[in-house]
Amino acid sequence: MKKSGVPTSPPPGPQAKTPWPRVETEACARCGAPLEPADRFCPACGAVHQPPSLPTQARRTFQETITCDNCGATLHIRPDQRSYTCEYCGSTYVLDFAPELTGRQAPEFVLGFAISPNEARQLFLKWMERRVGSAPAAFQEAVRRADIRGVYIPFWSFSMLAESQWQATIGEYWYRTETYTTYQNGKLVTKTRTVRETEWWPLAGKYHQYVSGYLVSASRNVPQQVADRLIPFHLAGLRRYDPAYLAGWACEEYVVDRPEAESRCKEYFRQYQEQCVAAFLPGDTYRGLVVDTQFSQEASDLILLPIYVMRFDYAGKTYRVWMNGQTGAIAGEVPRFWGRWIIVGLIVLAALLALGFLVTRLWG
Template sequence: MKDQKLQHTELKKACINCGAELKYKPGTTVINCEYCGHEEAIAVDGLGFEELELYPYLQEMGAQKHSEEIAMLHCKNCGATQHVEENYKSLHCVYCSMPLILEDAKKEEWILPGAVLPFQIDQKASHKIFQAWVKRLWFAPNKLKKAALDPQFTKGLYLPYWTFDAQLKATYSGERGDYYYVTETYRDSKGRKQTRQVRKTRWTPVSGSVSGFVDDTLVQASKQRSGRVPPKIARWNLQKLQPFESGFLAGFVTEKYTIPLKQGHLSAKNKAESIAARWCRQDIGGDAQRIHHMKVRLSDETFKHILLPVYVSAYRYRGKEYNFFINGENGAISGTRPYSFWKIFFAILFGLIVVGIIVILSK
C-alpha cells in the first residue's frame, strides 16, 4: 500500500556499535558516528547522475519514475518548506528561527534530486568563518556574537536548484559597427583654431546563425518571503556534484523546491536567450553590434533537480529577522546585520567629549 511504502530519503541509520544516528561527514563519502567514531561508506552510483527529459515532466507525465513522497515541515512565518533528516530535540526554521511543529509534518510528492553537492566544510569550520566575520563588524550588538557562536543557531541546509541543458540554435539579423576617426576643426575658448580626432561608427548590415550546447543553466528553485540566499555566495563548483544518495543528507536540513519546474524552465529560457544574444554579438564581431531580430530554438532539453550546500544562522533582534549564509562548498560568507544603538550612541558621546577636551585645552 502507498502509505506503507518505504521512503529512501527518510531513512535514518543507527550505528552498529552504540546505536547513535549516523550523519554525513562533510568533505567525504562516508556517514559516521559522532560518539564512537564508526564510519560507513555512502554507496555512490559510479554511472553518474541522470539527466531527465524535460517535456514529459512539463506535460505531467513520467513523474512517477523519479518522484516519491517525503515528510515536509512548512514554516508559517516565512514560507520555507523543509525536510529534516535529523531528530533534533527542538525544531526551528533555518531561515527565521521560528519553532516548527513536528506534528504538522505532511507527506508531499517531490521530484527526486538527481545530484547533490555534498558539504565540503563542517559546522566547526563554519563557526570560525562566522567568528572572523563578526569580529570585523563595527557596532554589532552582543546578541549577534552569541548567534554566531552558538551551534543551535547554525544549521547546514541543502538548497534546491533546477539545472537545464539544451542544444541552442539562433538566427539573427542586425548591424556590425566598426569605429573610424576623422579630424575635426574647432575654435577654443580664446578663438584659436584647433583640431581633434572624433570617433565615428560605420554600420554594415549582417545576418547569420549560431549554435552550441548550453550546459547546467542554474535556476533557483525556492523562494521565501525573507531569508533569500545572497548572490554573493550563490556560486558553487558544479563539477563536484555527486549522484544523489540520501546518506549525504544525514544530519542536515533539506529545503523542498517551491518554484515549480515549469516556472524554472521559463527562467532558464530567458537565460538561454541572453546566452544566444552574447553568441550573436561575438559572431557579428566589430567594435559594436546591433541585433534587430533574433530567433532562438532549443532542442534535446533535459533537466536535473539538484541540492547545493549552505550554512545558515538566523535570529531575531528587536523584532526583525536577520540571516547569515556561508557557502558549504567554498566558505564564502554574506549576511545582513543590525547595529547597536547604544554602542553608536556612546561612541558619538565619547567623540564629543574628546572634541570638547581638545577645544578646552587649546584655549
C-alpha cells in the first residue's frame, strides 16, 4: 500500500547480490508465443490475454490504519475506499492498494473533473428550480442546503467481437391499381385507387462487428439506469491512472465484479446488435427477426469517472441527484408538489364561475 506524498524509506546498505526473480510465463492460446502474467495482449498475434487471478493465499494482510503526516492522528482505512481526509487537520490522502493486497483489480484509466464544486451547485439549483419551482419553502431550503460531493466512480468498459447469425422474413412493397364503384351525388360511379401490397420471402445471413463504448457502473451507489442518463462521457480525455488525480476527491472501489459487469454489457450489446441487423436488412419491412449473437476477444478496462452526488433530506425521506462531472448532465428523482397547483386550479375555476355568473346577470 502506497500513501501519496510520503517519501519511501532510504535504500539499505550494501548487500550480497541476489538472482533476478524468475518470471512465470504461459503460452498464447492462439499462436503459442510466450506471455508474461501482466500481458493483456499477445505481442506476436494481438490476441486478448486475461491474466490469471491471484491466489487467495498470496494476498498480504491488510493494514487497517495509517498515521497522518501532518498532525499524527490515526486514520482508519478500508480496502473499498482510496481517498481520505484527516478529520483533525484536513490533510488529504490517496492510498494506492496493490492488487495482491486486496485481490482486486487496480484502475487503469481516470477522467478528471471539468466542473468545479461551485459550478456543480449552481447547475444543480437551476435544475431543481425548473422541476420544483413551486415547492414549499421548507423543501427549497433543504435543496439549498444539499450536500454535494465529487466522487470518482468506477466503471467497466468492454470491447469485444460480436458475431451474429440471423433469419427473418423480408417484405417488399409493390403497388397495383384497383377499380371500384361508389356513390357520388346520388349516382353510382367508377373510380380507381392505388393499393399497396407486400411480397414476403425468407432470408438468413451473418453480421459481425467490433463493439465497444458501453459503460457499466461498478458502484451500487450509482445504479445503471442513472449511469445511462449521465452518459456520454468524453473518453478521449482519459489518462493513465495515477493516485495524484484523486487528491482532494472521494473515490469508490468497485463492488460489481468483472464477470457480472461483462454479463450486463453483453446483454446491452445483444440488443444493439439486433438493432444493427434490423437496420442492415434489405427490403421495405420485415417480421420474425431472430438474432443469435456470440462474443469473443473480450477485453476490459476499469476506469474512474467524475460524478457529483447531491443529497438532501425532506419530510423524512432522503433524495439523491447525480451529475456528470465533465458535461453537467443531471439525473435524479424529485418529489411532485400537486397541492399548490390544485389550489391555483380551484382559484382559477372559482374566478371563471364568478365571471360567468356576472355575465349571466348582466346580459341574461
